Amino acid sequence: MSETLSVSVNSQVGSFPIAADFTAGKGVTALFGESGAGKTTLLKMIAGVTRPKQGRIVIRNQVLFDSAEGINLPPEKRRIGYVFQDARLFPHLSVKNNLTYARWAGRRSEGLPYDAVVALLGLQHLQQRSPATLSGGERQRVAIGRALLSNPSLLLMDEPLSSLDHSRRQEILPFLETLRDQTGLPILYVSHEIDEVARLADEIVLLQGGRVTASGPAEAIFSRLGSHDDAGALVTGIVAASDEAFGLTSIDIGGHPFQLARLDFIVGSKVRLRIRARDVSIARTLPEAISIRNILPVRITGMTSNEGPDTDLALDIGGQTIGARLTRKSVAELDLKPGDNVFALVKAASIDRSVLR
Amino acid sequence: MLGETEWAIVLLSLRVALVAILVALPFAFAVAWILARYSFYGKSLLQALITMPLVIPPVVTGYLLLVWFGARGTLGGFFNDVFGLTFSFRWTGAALAAGVMAFPLLVRPIRLSIEGLDRGLEEAARSLGAGRIIVFFTVTLPLLLPGIIAGTVLSFAKALGEFGATITFVSNIPGETQTLSLAIYSLLQSPSGDAAALRLILVSVVISIVAVVASEWLQRRLSGARP
Numbered sequence: 001m002s003e004t005l006s007v008s009v010n011s012q013v014g015s016f017p018i019a020a021d022f023t024a025g026k027g028v029t030a031l032f033g034e035s036g037a038g039k040t041t042l043l044k045m046i047a048g049v050t051r052p053k054q055g056r057i058v059i060r061n062q063v064l065f066d067s068a069e070g071i072n073l074p075p076e077k078r079r080i081g082y083v084f085q086d087a088r089l090f091p092h093l094s095v096k097n098n099l100t101y102a103r104w105a106g107r108r109s110e111g112l113p114y115d116a117v118v119a120l121l122g123l124q125h126l127q128q129r130s131p132a133t134l135s136g137g138e139r140q141r142v143a144i145g146r147a148l149l150s151n152p153s154l155l156l157m158d159e160p161l162s163s164l165d166h167s168r169r170q171e172i173l174p175f176l177e178t179l180r181d182q183t184g185l186p187i188l189y190v191s192h193e194i195d196e197v198a199r200l201a202d203e204i205v206l207l208q209g210g211r212v213t214a215s216g217p218a219e220a221i222f223s224r225l226g227s228h229d230d231a232g233a234l235v236t237g238i239v240a241a242s243d244e245a246f247g248l249t250s251i252d253i254g255g256h257p258f259q260l261a262r263l264d265f266i267v268g269s270k271v272r273l274r275i276r277a278r279d280v281s282i283a284r285t286l287p288e289a290i291s292i293r294n295i296l297p298v299r300i301t302g303m304t305s306n307e308g309p310d311t312d313l314a315l316d317i318g319g320q321t322i323g324a325r326l327t328r329k330s331v332a333e334l335d336l337k338p339g340d341n342v343f344a345l346v347k348a349a350s351i352d353r354s355v356l357r
Numbered sequence: 358m359l360g361e362t363e364w365a366i367v368l369l370s371l372r373v374a375l376v377a378i379l380v381a382l383p384f385a386f387a388v389a390w391i392l393a394r395y396s397f398y399g400k401s402l403l404q405a406l407i408t409m410p411l412v413i414p415p416v417v418t419g420y421l422l423l424v425w426f427g428a429r430g431t432l433g434g435f436f437n438d439v440f441g442l443t444f445s446f447r448w449t450g451a452a453l454a455a456g457v458m459a460f461p462l463l464v465r466p467i468r469l470s471i472e473g474l475d476r477g478l479e480e481a482a483r484s485l486g487a488g489r490i491i492v493f494f495t496v497t498l499p500l501l502l503p504g505i506i507a508g509t510v511l512s513f514a515k516a517l518g519e520f521g522a523t524i525t526f527v528s529n530i531p532g533e534t535q536t537l538s539l540a541i542y543s544l545l546q547s548p549s550g551d552a553a554a555l556r557l558i559l560v561s562v563v564i565s566i567v568a569v570v571a572s573e574w575l576q577r578r579l580s581g582a583r584p
Contacts, residue, residue, distance in 0.1 A: 076486050081484065086477070091500070108485075
């Protein structure tokens with residue numbers, strides 16, 4: 001993956017130290033962390049709103065900040081689109097004048113055509129409206145459009161969905177997916193919502209206490225995110241067949257068929273599934289006369305128990321890893337050990353998206 | 358209706374108040390900006406200094422103006438030598454007195470609207486490629502306009518009615534420094550002036566109401582995009 005953004009900063013905000021090193025390429029890089037982990041501060045440093053004490057920030061060979069060389073480009077010279085949590089539309093301007101602000105005030109005329117952005121985000125009927133009359137979801141879409149029309153080389157999104165309720169989120173997420181898949185713009189997406197990360201992220205940078213504790217492809221990092229209940233894994237597969245009679249789609253995961261409620265993806269397309277550890281059970285032998293359709297032969301590659309009653313297993317399925325959460329007692333009774341070949345019974349999985357790359 | 362002298366009084370008053378506020382406005386904006394956006398040593402002193410004309414007796418303000426800006430005053434001499442501008446016993450002095458007295462009322466609403474402005478909007482504008490100055494004129498200033506208008510109208514009304522500092526500084530000279538308030542005062546002193554005084558009182562009430570209504574209308578129009 002080509003590296004677009006490279007950040008290496010060392011700073012202190014109040015009494016809070018930030019020391020972050022990471023890179024981001026094409027597609028969506030999720031900057032994931034609990035609130036207070038320094039995500040927004042990091043975005044502000046990239047945007048040029050806050051000045052880091054030390055470090056270097058580079059986008060596509062252009063140095064935005066370098067403390068050693070004394071370079072610190074002002075925000076308006078950085079070509080970074082910034083979508084804020086609270087939209088920040090200009091209240092005295094119409095939606096249309098908000099969208100075109102970068103053109104008439106920022107003198108940025110090149111880039112995506114206006115009509116294409118308006119169509120992409122479904123803003124046609126909103127153009128003459130005033131921001132005050134928009135719903136939260138509409139406001140956020142206008143904010144995204146406004147940032148896109150500034151012809152940015154990178155888009156920063158600071159929890160753009162956090163101020164919205166569930167149904168509004170569902171309204172915006174498809175737009176974000178289209179954006180990611182159609183514009184090819186690198187996006188640094190700050191979130192502490194595991195669902196958004198699962199759906200959108202190609203890469204994940206995990207931020208804890210102002211430090212990057214892990215980074216890499218979403219599939220590799222995902223299992224380390226999230227709270228107890230949500231823990232899970234991302235697995236990619238290929239749509240293999242579609243069973244019209246029973247309304248099922250079969251997906252090939254590392255050579256094993258996996259059946260789900262019928263999807264409208266065409267056969268041969270790559271999809272990403274999210275499997276929660278709590279939806280996976282283990283059997284020593286192939287169970288018979290059972291309603292669960294997805295029984296996959298797997299190998300135990302790791303086991304971690306904590307003080308609670310649970311044990312987390314890491315399972316290898318054709319080169320990919322999923323997790324299973326079992327009680328310690330079950331693990332003891334079945335005498336499960338790393339290296340064992342067992343069967344994983346998967347009760348549910350959700351398709352997060354199709355993978356185009 | 359109004360006679361020729363009365364019209365002259367009204368026009369003089371309007372000229373004094375308008376000039377006072379228009380000249381004071383850029384200074385008031387600068388002071389409001391500094392007080393709202395910066396913290397520095399001596400900020401509370403500056404703040405107190407700005408508020409002074411509101412709290413000390415107008416006669417004292419007028420006296421201080423006379424001492425500093427009079428013909429023999431340090432600043433008066435300076436303005437006379439450098440700009441050829443004389444304040445003592447001239448309408449310009451009346452404007453100066455009115456401007457000084459109205460200054461705190463001009464600063465306060467502007468300062469409040471600067472403090473109330475979401476600076477995130479300026480950040481957003483800069484991320485869209487606009488430099489500081491363009492951001493100021495396309496985002497900051499338009500959003501501050503309602504506050505600026507409120508301050509302007511309030512201080513205009515104050516300048517129009519200024520009495521104590523004016524009469525102390527530039528006296529009560531018909532045709533030069535005799536503004537509405539001073540004229541009403543003079544008429545009320547003379548036994549036959551009641552009717553004329555009443556007419557001028559009505560005029561000053563009308564001017565004030567028109568100014569307030571106009572500012573309300575303007576503010577509504579400017580913020581028409583908002584709820």
